[in-house]
Amino acid sequence: MAFQGVDFYNIDDLLSEDEKMVRQTVRDFVENEIMPVIEDAYQGAYFPMDLVGKMGELGVFGMTLPTEYGCGGMNNMCYGIAMQELERGDSGVRSFASVQSSLVMYPIYTYGSEDIRNKWLPRLAKGEAIGCFGLTEPDHGSNPAGMLTNAKKIDGGFLLNGAKMWITNGSLADVAVVWAKYEGEVHGFLVEKGMKGFSAPEMKNKHSLRASVTSELIFQDVEIPEANVLNIKGLKGPLSCLTQARYGISWGAIGSAMATYESSVNYAKSRIQFGKPIGGFQLVQEKLAWMLTEITKGQLVNWRLAKMKDDKTMRPAQVSLAKRNNVAVALDIARVARDIHGANGILSEYPIMRHANNLESVKTYEGTHDIHTLVLGAEITGIQAFNG
Amino acid sequence: MNILVCISQVPDTTAKIVINSAGNAVDPAGIKFILNPYDEYAIEEGLRLREKFTGTVTAVTVGGDSAKEILRTALAMGVDKAVIIKNAEKSDSFSVAKNIADYATTLNPDVILLGRQSIDYDSFQMSGTLGELMNMASVSMVSKLEITGTDVAMERDIEGGKESVQTSLPCVIGVQKGINEPRYPKLPDIMKAKSKPIEEFSPSSQETRVQTITMDIPASKRVGKILGDTDADIAEFVRLLHEDAKAF
Numbered sequence: 001m002a003f004q005g006v007d008f009y010n011i012d013d014l015l016s017e018d019e020k021m022v023r024q025t026v027r028d029f030v031e032n033e034i035m036p037v038i039e040d041a042y043q044g045a046y047f048p049m050d051l052v053g054k055m056g057e058l059g060v061f062g063m064t065l066p067t068e069y070g071c072g073g074m075n076n077m078c079y080g081i082a083m084q085e086l087e088r089g090d091s092g093v094r095s096f097a098s099v100q101s102s103l104v105m106y107p108i109y110t111y112g113s114e115d116i117r118n119k120w121l122p123r124l125a126k127g128e129a130i131g132c133f134g135l136t137e138p139d140h141g142s143n144p145a146g147m148l149t150n151a152k153k154i155d156g157g158f159l160l161n162g163a164k165m166w167i168t169n170g171s172l173a174d175v176a177v178v179w180a181k182y183e184g185e186v187h188g189f190l191v192e193k194g195m196k197g198f199s200a201p202e203m204k205n206k207h208s209l210r211a212s213v214t215s216e217l218i219f220q221d222v223e224i225p226e227a228n229v230l231n232i233k234g235l236k237g238p239l240s241c242l243t244q245a246r247y248g249i250s251w252g253a254i255g256s257a258m259a260t261y262e263s264s265v266n267y268a269k270s271r272i273q274f275g276k277p278i279g280g281f282q283l284v285q286e287k288l289a290w291m292l293t294e295i296t297k298g299q300l301v302n303w304r305l306a307k308m309k310d311d312k313t314m315r316p317a318q319v320s321l322a323k324r325n326n327v328a329v330a331l332d333i334a335r336v337a338r339d340i341h342g343a344n345g346i347l348s349e350y351p352i353m354r355h356a357n358n359l360e361s362v363k364t365y366e367g368t369h370d371i372h373t374l375v376l377g378a379e380i381t382g383i384q385a386f387n388g
Numbered sequence: 389m390n391i392l393v394c395i396s397q398v399p400d401t402t403a404k405i406v407i408n409s410a411g412n413a414v415d416p417a418g419i420k421f422i423l424n425p426y427d428e429y430a431i432e433e434g435l436r437l438r439e440k441f442t443g444t445v446t447a448v449t450v451g452g453d454s455a456k457e458i459l460r461t462a463l464a465m466g467v468d469k470a471v472i473i474k475n476a477e478k479s480d481s482f483s484v485a486k487n488i489a490d491y492a493t494t495l496n497p498d499v500i501l502l503g504r505q506s507i508d509y510d511s512f513q514m515s516g517t518l519g520e521l522m523n524m525a526s527v528s529m530v531s532k533l534e535i536t537g538t539d540v541a542m543e544r545d546i547e548g549g550k551e552s553v554q555t556s557l558p559c560v561i562g563v564q565k566g567i568n569e570p571r572y573p574k575l576p577d578i579m580k581a582k583s584k585p586i587e588e589f590s591p592s593s594q595e596t597r598v599q600t601i602t603m604d605i606p607a608s609k610r611v612g613k614i615l616g617d618t619d620a621d622i623a624e625f626v627r628l629l630h631e632d633a634k635a636f
Contacts, residue, residue, distance in 0.1 A: 004402060017457060021464065021578045029572055059575035072576045082575070270613075272632055349620055 002031050003088060006258045008296050011303055015077065022078045026085035029058055034089035039348045041211035042090070045204070047172065048211065051093065056127025060086065060097050062105040069109065070122035076309040080251035080302055087252030088259045091358035092212030094252040099168045100124060102244035104131030107177050111188060111230035111237060120175060120190075132173035132200075134164035134191075134217045135238045141166075142371050142386070145235055149180040149219065151187060158182065158229065160189060160197075160222040166365070170200040170215025177230070178217065179238045188230030188237050197222040208361040210354075243316045246366050247309060250322035253330035253362060254298040256355045260330075260337035261291045263350050267341050278340070287336050294329040301325065317379040324372035331359040389443035392497035393434040394488055394518070395427040395462060397455045398508040405605065412600045413478065414508070423458040426503025428465075429563045432570040433533060434501050435466050441535070443498075444468045448491060450484045452476045456586055463581035464573030470584065475591040480598040481513035483591075489521035490592035497558060499535075504528050504562040515562035525555040528562030 005027070012020060033054055041048045055061065063079045065071035072078075079101070087094035105124050108116055108131075123129035140146045149162025160180055170176070176191040176198075191198050197220040202213055230237065265288060268279030278284050301322050308314035334356035338345040345352045363369050371386070378384045399405060400420040408415040434445040446469040447462035449455045459470035473487045492500060500522070505512050512528070519526025531550070532543035538557040543550050545564050573581075613628070615621040629635040 002402075017460065018578050018582050021461065021573070022575055025464075025572050025575065025578065057574065058572055059577075063575060067576060072579070074575060074579055078575065078579075347620065 003027060003259070003262060006261060006292070006295055007299075008292055009300065011299050014303055015081075019075075019077050019081060022074070023081045023085060026058070026060065026082045027088075029054075030085050030089040034086075034093055038090045038093070038211055039354070042092070042354050043210070043348060045206070045210045047092065047096065047169075047213045049172075052096075052127040052130065054127075055097060056125060059125075061100045061127060062109075062121060062125045063101065065105055065109050065121065065125075069117055070125040071105070071109075072125075075306075076247070077303075077306040079248065080306045083248040084251040084255035084258075084302070086255065088255035090211055090354065091252065091256060091362050092209045094248070094255070095168050095209065095212050095362075098245045098248045098252070099133055100127075100131055102248055103133035103241045104175065104177050106244050107133075107188060107230060107232075107237065107241050108190070110240070111232040112190075113227065113231070115227060116190065116230075124175075129174040130169055130172045132167050132169040132176045132215070132217070133238075133241065134167050134170075134176050134178040135242075136164060136166045138163060138165045142368060144179070144238065145186075147179065147181060147186070149178070151180045151182040151189065151224070153182070154223065157223055157225040158189065160191065160219045160224050162219050164217040166203070167200070167215045167217050168209075169213055170217050171202040172213050173200065176200075176217060177241075178219070180219075185233050186235050186237060188232055189224045190228040190230070191217075191219070191222060191224060192228070195222050195224075208357045210357075239316070242366055243319050246319045246323040247305065247314075249362060249366055250298075250305060250319065250326045251302050253323075253326040253359070254295060254302060256359060256362075257291070257295050257298065257326075257330040257333045259351050260334045260355050261288075261295055263352060264288060264291065264337040264340045267344070267350070271342075271344075284340060287340055291333045291336060294333060298322075298326045298329055317375055320367065320372040320375040320379075323367065324369055324376070327359060327363050328369055331356065331363055334359055389437055389441040389499065390495065390497045391434045391437055391443060391445045392492055392495055392500045393427070393430050393445060393447045393462070393467065394500065394502040394514065395431065395447050395449050395458055396424040396484075396503070396506045396508075397421045397449065397451055397458045398424045398506050401425075401507065407603050407605060411602050413603060421454060421457065423461050424503050424506045424508075426505060426507070426563065426565065427458075428503075428570040429565060429567050430501040430503050430561075431462050431465050431467060432568045433561075433563055435571070436568065437499065437535065438468075446471060446495060446497075448473065448488060450475050450479070450487050450591070459586050460578075460581050461573065463584050463586075464578045465571060466573075466577065469587070471587045471589065473589045473591055475594075477591070477594055478596075479594075480596040480600075481509075481511045482517060482597045483593065483595060485514055485517035485521055486593045486595060487591050489518055491589060492518075492522060499540075499557055500524070500560045502560070502562055504530075504564050515560050519560040522558075522560065524559050526560040526562070527553055527555060529564045530561050531564040531566045533561065533563075533567065 037048045063072035063074045067073040151158040200215045374385045403419045406415045445467040447467045448471040450473045515528045529544045530542045534541040
């Protein structure tokens with residue numbers, strides 16, 4: 001039976017008709033286009049490329065950016081809802097959309113010249129071009145300020161050197177938004193596929209996000225024309241992008257939790273042991289009640305976060321709370337779902353292990369769980385724990 | 389080409405149906421309503437005809453205010469015009485067909501498309517009654533449609549096979565699943581649909597010819613289970629025979 005969603009607190013009543021229609025449309029898309037192909041992609045460790053054009057056609061890339069650039073012109077509630085539904089399918093597919101929208105299209109729109117916007121946004125929106133975002137380096141993850149990738153001024157542009165790691169869509173990308181130091185400050189550069197000295201080898205043998213491409217980006221004297229430099233200085237550039245993406249992750253994680261919860265409820269009602277469904281046992285009921293409670297809390301956090309984002313009052317620390325909480329509970333819910341499913345939980349017939357494995361990555365990407373804890377700690381006390 | 393698509397709002401297939409206190413109708417409280425799935429094929433076919441021949445696609449429904457939701461879906465899918473004939477009164481198939489026919493007469497469509505049936509009451513009345521009232525040929529269960537000039541060639545599903553038929557425009561066509569793959573509304577179009585107008589008309593007729601006396605929920609049966617054909621499904625089938633059905 002098609003996925004019905006989880007809405008114990010009638011949160012639907014808080015959504016407008018068009019927001020609900022966006023949800024239903026993306027939900028149908030996930031059911032018809034993603035679910036039939038995702039297990040094979042995950043087991044075969046490839047990204048289902050057919051989805052790129054289809055997602056572009058649907059309109060999930062750059063949903064909140066203006067329609068004049070071929071984007072959606074929708075609110076953040078719609079964006080969040082779409083990410084929730086995509087991740088109900090798979091975290092890797094949602095990651096693709098997050099990167100394309102929040103980490104590539106957002107900075108191009110926010111910090112790019114009119115020429116750059118017109119060159120890239122319509123193609124990225126349609127899925128005719130793919131983007132990636134290079135911030136993390138092999139030796140600089142939680143502390144991006146220590147990055148070694150650097151740019152030097154040359155005639156007509158910059159010379160880029162360095163390496164990035166853990167880059168979603170890296171090997172697929174037509175354009176990479178790369179953050180590098182120039183004269184001691186972080187700047188953003190658009191590196192295009194085929195530029196001399198730029199390569200993006202794929203990182204293989206992952207046990208998580210297997211239906212997603214993760215790559216290294218290597219820059220050896222890559223010449224970047226002046227026109228490809230973004231108009232922003234300092235870490236606030238990449239961090240502003242991460243705030244957008246983390247917002248989508250907060251929604252996506254709850255989508256994943258809804259998938260593993262739904263499977264758990266169905267399984268608990270149909271799996272008979274000792275002459276009755278295992279859902280009739282108190283230990284299983286406690287697990288289901290806990291899952292539903294955490295999902296409902298996460299949904300309310302997301303709804304409120306969307307309202308604040310649409311009102312332009314949302315602060316990054318509030319996104320940290322949502323990302324930290326929702327991904328952690330989604331992972332815990334997936335693990336408990338595995339328990340409920342018993343041995344069946346490890347089979348590809350059920351979405352459990354795929355979601356659980358994916359969420360292991362989601363928990364530590366885009367700001368690890370621990371770093372978001374420290375962001376909140378700093379917010380509460382006014383004292384930064386991670387600054388030397 | 390002037391294309392009219394008749395659509396209907398029906399309870400979601402997963403909705404839990406409750407009969408009202410009078411015992412003669414479905415209690416709409418708490419039910420999620422959706423666009424009748426067969427009508428989605430009709431909308432898609434209308435859009436494809438417009439893409440091929442240019443023209444206008446008008447979606448019409450008869451119902452209360454809540455039925456505007458399915459018109460928004462039709463607009464998001466790409467129809468040009470949405471019309472609601474507001475009728476909160478309880479009506480029968482004839483009444484719906486009569487109201488649509490009276491509206492359609494003013495529109496003078498080349499073709500009227502609709503789903504082969506509404507999945508709520510399953511009366512299978514609409515295309516036939518509409519054809520009669522409009523004095524047009526009416527063909528239902530159509531799974532393939534080819535229009536050349538005013539010639540209309542169709543394939544329709546019949547028990548155990550297919551039947552090829554032909555007629556000419558204007559005509560009424562009840563479409564069957566499989567005629568096409570309905571498009572997803574594009575998300576930005578959902579937003580645009582919000583600002584498009586929905587024309588409202590009062591019912592031209594309240595005449596009904598069939599009265600529902602009582603309605604009952606069927607006695608619940610043991611739920612069946614459908615498995616696939618992989619090795620894992622076979623293993624699950626054997627396990628169910630052993631553990632669930634206790635057949636051995």
